[in-house]
Amino acid sequence: MENETKRRGHLVLVPCPLQGHLSPMLHLATLLHSRGFSITIVHTCFNSPNPSNYPPDFNFQPISDGLSDGEEVFNRGLVPFAMELNLNCETPFRDCMTRMLSDDLQNTVVFVIYDSAMYFVHTVANDLKVPTIVLRTSNATSFIAFTILMHKGCLQFEDNDQLDEPVAELPFLRSKDLPRLDTSSTGCTALLHEVMSHTINATKTASALIWNTFDHLESTTLQKVQHDLQVPVFPIGPLHKCSPSSCTSLLAEDRSCIGWLETQAPKSVIYISFGSIATISECELVEMAWGLAASEQHFLWVVRPGSVCGSKWVELLPPEFETKTSARGLVVKWAPQQQVLAHEAIGGFWTHGGWNSTLESICEGIPMLCQPCYGDQRVNARLVSHVWRVGMQLEDRLKREQIEKAIRRLMVGQEGLEMRERAMVLKEKVELSLKKGGLSYQSLEKLTDFLMSP
Structure with missing residues (x-):
């Protein structure tokens, strides 16, 4: 395994420190480790994962986030949280990557895989000339729905007769089914527009996309994403089923x-x-x-x-x-x-x-x-x-x-x-999708080949 690990190279994964985002990224890390890649998890101090739940050769690198002093970080809402997280983490991540690249001569970083919500990663990786892959922890349909919102400029909703009208691009959705976040606080609508613009742009400029979904659920939508973005798309989910088991919960479970x-x-x-x-x-x-x-x-x-x-x-x-x-x-x-x-x-x-x-x-x-x-x-x-x-x-x-x-x-x-x-x-x-020869299994095989030939 040691020779295989060196041959397949070093992946840096950057999760978003929210439970629903963190879990699929950590499952992905475990899955790729089982495929022979060495793994570094660069994570915030806020909601940091427990290294003891993972293989001993996993490398965990904490970075400062400005959110780790025990404050109730969600009081001002998810949108300000996302903006502050991206502003605070860019410089610490740059310093971490610079050190890693200078020290890692024998096991070159071949890709940085990051959660689309952590869009600062794209800026740093691009400056350091390290290719990036985005993990989308939601489904492909919601990504298209968010792009529709951005295109129409309708990040706020009002009660009107059009809320029950079908969305032309996704006719099974009604206007009121499109994604929404709380924009009630002052200036939050502008912040949401900025955060979503960065997130969607990071997705569109990545070398490839990994999706925590599977083809039987969203075949038509995944084909549309592939056509629109013109980069490889790897639907390898459900990640919690295809990776070796590990505890990713941030909260103590009452068993x-x-x-x-x-x-x-x-x-x-x-x-x-x-x-x-x-x-x-x-x-x-x-x-x-x-x-x-x-x-x-x-x-x-x-x-x-x-x-x-x-x-x-x-x-x-x-x-x-x-x-x-x-x-x-x-x-x-x-x-x-x-x-x-x-x-x-x-x-x-x-x-x-x-x-x-x-x-x-x-x-x-x-x-x-x-x-x-x-x-x-x-x-x-x-x-x-x-x-x-x-x-x-x-x-x-x-x-x-x-x-x-x-x-x-x-x-x-x-x-x-x-x-x-x-x-x-x-x-x-x-x-069936996860078995050898199934669609998620095939997608994982293609992803492995892609990671080995950046």
Whole structure:
């Protein structure tokens, strides 16, 4: 392996320090390491990965980010966070790469692979004459949707009759399904336009694109991306399935929930999690709780500390809720999601519709209730509900009666049964795609060849 590693060269990977971005990049690093490449992860101090979870010859290089003093970095929103991150990291990354290139004479850096949100990498790598590859951690459809927004200059939405009109370039989407971020703070719309311009430009100027998706899901969209960008496109996902297992969670996982699932009947439990960033109001929490209680379904509910505005954890849940549901429900702070979704007791997933969660659900044949919050989640929800038809989209913040009905439709209704059958077909396509000769496997073979001949 040592000779093979030297022959195949050295890859530098730069993840974005958000859970939904970090996980696929680290899975990619593990996958490429298994293919004989030496790996350096250049990461921020904020949300830094744990080196002990990875092979001992992985090289982890922290860089200063200006965000590592314990401040609540998301208080001002994701857009200012992204801008500040890119401004703060460019010089430390340049210094790190310069040192690495001068010290690494025996194992030349052949490519820098970076998350498209970390667009400062392109500037530095271009100056140092190191070719770049972009990892897109969302799907190809959402990338096209973002470019549509940029082209039309409509980064803000207003309530009007046109929101239900189909998008000409992606007719299965409505205007209100296009991605959106919070631009309510002063100057945020201009910041969003700047961040998205940089991100899209970095994607368009890379030597190649790696996508955490697979051809069976987005064949037409991937072909359009390939045609429009005229660079190699490698859809090698789902990355969490094709890389050797490693723990990429930034939060401590409560594994006791797996033992609880062992006591539940097959397909009887709805799993609820809104990811690592999304927040809900106290009113939404209470409506969710009473909707769950009235549905009479068994549930595993992740309530992340700090995810409910004005609350540390679950102290805002009505006291009667636990009394009514303790025999059939479990609330935890964080769960080993991939293991949960793979458990035979899980029959449905109520999710915010983040791309990692969507892929993980598809991989296990689990139908979804999608309640999108921001970013690409509306695109994902529309794909789930109206293209792949393996779930339902909750359009608005719902009242308890609507939540109860939606859960019953998913878990015990005929509609939910049909969704589950279609989800199992998609699961089979994932498995075929990852096997030798499958489309994701072939794409990985092509990527390996590409990395060996920059």
